[in-house]
Amino acid sequence: MHELLDPVGSSLAGRTLVNLTTAGSTQARETAGWAAKIGTVYLDGVILALPEAIGTADAMLLYSGPKPAFDEHQATLRALGEAGTVYLDEDHGLSALYDMSVLSIMWGVLNGFLQGAALLGTANVKATTFAPLASTAINVAAGYVSTYARQIDEGRYPAADATVATHLGGMEHLLQESQALGVNTELPNVFLELARRTAADGHADNSYAAMIGQFRKPSA
Structure with missing residues (x-):
């Protein structure tokens, strides 16, 4: 400019x-x-x-x-x-910060969809077949945003749904499945590493929103 x-x-x-x-x-x-x-x-x-x-x-x-x-x-x-x-x-x-924040949501959602499409592709499931279920899953995840936003603002993370420890188990399965099927493991590794650090910081029994602590830290 x-x-x-x-x-x-x-x-x-x-x-x-x-x-x-x-x-x-x-x-x-x-x-x-x-x-x-x-x-x-x-x-x-x-x-x-x-x-x-x-x-x-x-x-x-x-x-x-x-x-x-x-x-x-x-x-x-x-x-x-x-x-x-x-x-x-x-x-x-502030407008630029909002822009970057919205883009982070978009890329996070799309990368998750692509990871899922790659996994299902190993079983010859077309991405178009997966798309309706993916859209439903995205809408379900969106339902957590308001609750997690309040927890982040209050600095308290009661696990009304699944705990970080529960998510950790699922993330380990996602990584193992990706490895076994020969698809890219970078995204599952990021999920797992952030959750492990959150649990190590004493939030294993808290909600997923407790992971905000990891996102607030500068990368090593």
Whole structure:
């Protein structure tokens, strides 16, 4: 973006700049600092929609930055997605953080589906045959999100369903099955390693949400 805007930066003074390209939160905050130096009001935004959904009720767009700037240009911004235009916060990096967080969910779900499709493929089960059950499983897993979110915010992880220890047993079977059938074991290994660390930290009898502690730590 800076390759395009740096040469014309002086012409942006006194204007509002809205950026809807994908970037990280650090980049968004750095761009806000750059904009402030040249006298430009900056809104960072993300598009959570496919290109064909832009301008329809299915489009969701998130914005962060100065609230007065969002309010001033809200009518224009809503033209890209009337119902799904959301202002988040003054922190310029928050929209990018939401974007990365949503993408992590998407890739996590899709990678889980691909692992399952690879396993079933060894028995000549087509991915299209697996797809309806996979969709049901995804919906079931989504049902845990609200409960686990409350537990994460409260810092308490009562096991109303399965414990981490129970999940560990299933993960070990997934790894063994993947090894035996000759499919990729990287994803099952990640599952298992995170669960083992969580149990070692004293959360074997807690809910799956207790694994948040592992995700909050930097990688070794």
